[in-house]
Amino acid sequence: MVGKVRDLPGTKEIQGSSPLVLSHVYKNFGDKPAVKDLSLEVRPGEFYTLLGSNGAGKTTTLRMIAGLLAPDAGDISLYGRSLKADPQEARRPLAYLPDDPLLYGKLRPGEYLEFVAGLWGISAMTAAPEAERLLRWLDLWDVRTQLTEGFSRGMKQKLALAGALIHQPRLLLLDEPLTGLDAAAARMVKDALRDFAVSGGAVVLVTHIMEVAEGLAHRIGILHQGQLVAEGSLDELRRVSGLGESAHLEDVFLHLVGAQ
Numbered sequence: 001m002v003g004k005v006r007d008l009p010g011t012k013e014i015q016g017s018s019p020l021v022l023s024h025v026y027k028n029f030g031d032k033p034a035v036k037d038l039s040l041e042v043r044p045g046e047f048y049t050l051l052g053s054n055g056a057g058k059t060t061t062l063r064m065i066a067g068l069l070a071p072d073a074g075d076i077s078l079y080g081r082s083l084k085a086d087p088q089e090a091r092r093p094l095a096y097l098p099d100d101p102l103l104y105g106k107l108r109p110g111e112y113l114e115f116v117a118g119l120w121g122i123s124a125m126t127a128a129p130e131a132e133r134l135l136r137w138l139d140l141w142d143v144r145t146q147l148t149e150g151f152s153r154g155m156k157q158k159l160a161l162a163g164a165l166i167h168q169p170r171l172l173l174l175d176e177p178l179t180g181l182d183a184a185a186a187r188m189v190k191d192a193l194r195d196f197a198v199s200g201g202a203v204v205l206v207t208h209i210m211e212v213a214e215g216l217a218h219r220i221g222i223l224h225q226g227q228l229v230a231e232g233s234l235d236e237l238r239r240v241s242g243l244g245e246s247a248h249l250e251d252v253f254l255h256l257v258g259a260q
């Protein structure tokens, strides 16, 4: 399992607050809108999946939540802390795993995790047990002495996940985390993400894989041309789409974005 959500500084303050709230968020690139009036809330222990066609605004949304892009308007808060008002503290409980994670080829897995932990102000000695646990859990322990430049895509993806988890976050943002993973590794990651949410963390997952959303998400948000066109559990989305109670998510999704 990924691990329990440990007590971070300020734990008492953030207990009871929503892990994530977006309020009327907008983002344009030039005069082209990428995200329009997006409001959503992710609850403690919730597994929330964002679905959308190519270019719908999913990655832009995650990048704004991660503090890598500033919204043009609106506000984002993490556990009650506004990203705008207090970016450093607001981001502390967060981990973001992008779809093209940057690894340093000349580092070995342990060195990479030590480096990432350092970015969070965690000493190598403090990080070491967690790094070992993550590398063992992700089946990377046996290759810990090898340079990451020789890793397969799936191995790199797993190491990037370990890097995202090294500071023991409470809110995970993941952009297509299963890309490049074989069936066993994908199962391991899916189980771990489910455990993470069950243990009190919260997960926001962007994926195009409908079975993943269907199998894991408590709620699904459907983004279309930068706007949230529907949101709810699979049953709620089925009802909204009017496709019947046994409809597959793929059909529901295509119906709601007007592609069917």
Ligand SMILES: Nc1ncnc2c1ncn2[C@@H]1O[C@H](COP(=O)(O)OP(=O)(O)OP(=O)(O)O)[C@@H](O)[C@H]1O
Residues within 6 Å of the ligand: 029, 033, 034, 052, 053, 054, 055, 056, 057, 058, 059, 060, 061
């Ligand atoms: N840095 C950027 N500069 C200009 N336009 C951008 C930039 N990043 C994203 N866009 C545009 O914003 C829109 C939303 O892109 P985004 O990457 O958020 O979509 P997405 O839903 O993640 O798509 P995909 O499923 O293809 O990854 C697209 O029209 C894209 O071309």
